[in-house]
Amino acid sequence: MSKKVFVFLPDGVGLRNFALTNFNAIGTALGYDITYWNNTPFQIKSELGFEELKIENHQLHPLTTIFTRARKRCELNLFDKKYKEIVYNTYNFPQSYRGIKNAFKSLYVDYLVATKSNEKGVKMIRERIKEIERSTTKYAYCKKQLQKHQPDIVFCTNPRPTQAIAPLLAAQDLGIPTATFIFSWDNLPKATTLIEPNYYFVWSDYMKMELLQYCTYVGPEQIMVTGTPQFESHFDSSLLQSKSDFYKRHNLDAGKRYICFSGDDIVTSPLDQYYLEDLALSVRELNQQGYELGVIYRKCPVDFTTRYNSVLTKYRDVIVSIDPLWRPIGTSWNEIMPTKEDFALQANICHHTEFVGNIASSMVFDFVAHNKSCLFFNYEQPQLKNGIRDIGQNYQYIHFRSMPSKEAALFVYDKKELTPIVKSILDGKSSNVLVGKKWFNIVVGTEPTKASEKIWEGIETILK
The missing domain is CATH 3.40.50.2000 (Glycogen Phosphorylase B;)
Incomplete structure (x- = not known):
């Protein structure tokens, strides 16, 4: 029986690498049953002819954006302290204090940053994000979809969006293996990774080193070095x-x-x-x-x-x-x-x-x-x-x-x-x-034309 792979699109970023390249064709030829678990407005089925399951619930917990913003700032503060730098905080952008709602959020973020910019504090924020996202209707909604369709793996195409948190947690709580792809060369030092799946797919050995450096909760056995489909088209004459x-x-x-x-x-x-x-x-x-x-x-x-x-x-x-x-x-x-x-x-x-x-x-x-x-x-x-x-x-x-x-x-x-x-x-x-x-x-890695194939090899390894 074919293994069912959910290619999870929390936003449109993953379309380029995983819906518009040969990634689907390679996986299909290998015998995988591929469904795009689609959290975007893009119509996968009608536009591309691929199977999709739409996520219609986009509700975040009211505190999630506060805690995720604080997490990034705390991690960047931690990186500056740990590596004796000042450059990490230049990845931050100013917060808005205009209006009561924005002021409340930004002041709450400031409080968390002032009190949690250490290893223990960052871990507390990470766990708090999981806790509040598990309480949302989106989490319950995604869990029901997963229980109904029973994929063998959920492969997330982008680790940055807050919209990815609840669906990945739902999969993990059901015992479904989860993986994500680091989609950009600057994702890791910018502290933008918001999900914690079972496995990570990275472009190169250099990016693997970065992942181990910045996400200390990740072990080397969780990382697959595959390259990125982003540059494959440049080698297609x-x-x-x-x-x-x-x-x-x-x-x-x-x-x-x-x-x-x-x-x-x-x-x-x-x-x-x-x-x-x-x-x-x-x-x-x-x-x-x-x-x-x-x-x-x-x-x-x-x-x-x-x-x-x-x-x-x-x-x-x-x-x-x-x-x-x-x-x-x-x-x-x-x-x-x-x-x-x-x-x-x-x-x-x-x-x-x-x-x-x-x-x-x-x-x-x-x-x-x-x-x-x-x-x-x-x-x-x-x-x-x-x-x-x-x-x-x-x-x-x-x-x-x-x-x-x-x-x-x-x-x-x-x-x-x-x-x-x-x-x-x-x-x-x-x-x-x-x-x-x-x-x-x-x-990028030394085999830029083989990235899609290597990602499927990694998925196969996980599912063995």
């Missing part, structure tokens, strides 16, 4: 168009070479539009020297601000905007859903541009997979003022310490250096690809 087809599809100038500017969200880079403008000015300058260049602007899929509009209009002679093929099915950032078509679009942008300019994102790995360089902007803009977050702190984050050396990316530290560096990359004199591939192997 069947997705690539010819240069002429790609240029025609997006109305590009056949005589130009293009540079990709990959936009950031407004939190990471609040003045991102000015870096796009700087790149456009460098391209204009180089075009006056005889180069024939353009910029492809790919916006951050979850950025719906209008902050780039004036730059796109002013520099329309050099900038072409190619939007990601994502679509909103809700109002929050994790309800902006990717599409299969965007895998191909992103791979083609990487393949048909010269390099990428960006601020501190994992796009460095997407481009190095295509043997292309990544230029990280690392200077501040004159528009920076009090109340606006500077970009420099992004490169101080713990997850950037995974770099084998600073040569793993190309950094520009001064606006005046931008044009010479762009010229040097275009002329083949500067590249981060060699060291960038070493960084890729450290963070």
Whole structure:
């Protein structure tokens, strides 16, 4: 009899890796009975044809968001003390005290942080979160679904959402094995893991080390090193168009070479539009020297601000905007859903541009997979003022310490250096690809095309 696997989607983040890749097809070919336990608005059955079981109850305990916010802040305080750092707390963002409700929540969080920022206090908060979530109607609802459908394992695609807590607890209380996938390279040092399943699937040995370091309640026997499906599409040559087809599809100038500017969200880079403008000015300058260049602007899929509009209009002679093929099915950032078509679009942008300019994102790995360089902007803009977050702190984050050396990316530290560096990359004199591939192997793992297969191997190991 086929083993029944519940692929749990607490939010839309897991769709990209586990519904829109070959993950389902591989599992089905291996004989697994796969159902998407779906807590999102996305219609798995009608859109993709996969079996799904909808979770219609989304109730959290009124105190859960308070305790989960406090847990993160306490853990980051603990990390700073334990490792004699100050950087961990830069992962925090200011709380809101506007209005009675927000003020109450934030003051309660402050009290917990002031009194529980130690090993004993964090453990108390962790147990309290489980206790209150077990008392919710969502927990009882999920438990009934599990009792009815009796899966052999629940595989959670994202450990961050509060919506994941009650369903995982319900499964564990019924004796059903549970596992989660660490979906991003910065999840662990940011103290964003809110669930405690039986097993963890990580990208690499480096991430395994991080998991053991930051989640001391996890043992090495609970961890499976598998890689991530996130980058598999970059190694699928069947997705690539010819240069002429790609240029025609997006109305590009056949005589130009293009540079990709990959936009950031407004939190990471609040003045991102000015870096796009700087790149456009460098391209204009180089075009006056005889180069024939353009910029492809790919916006951050979850950025719906209008902050780039004036730059796109002013520099329309050099900038072409190619939007990601994502679509909103809700109002929050994790309800902006990717599409299969965007895998191909992103791979083609990487393949048909010269390099990428960006601020501190994992796009460095997407481009190095295509043997292309990544230029990280690392200077501040004159528009920076009090109340606006500077970009420099992004490169101080713990997850950037995974770099084998600073040569793993190309950094520009001064606006005046931008044009010479762009010229040097275009002329083949500067590249981060060699060291960038070493960084890729450290963070992503050495077998990026086999991640989906390895995850199923891990599931098989658990179910034996």
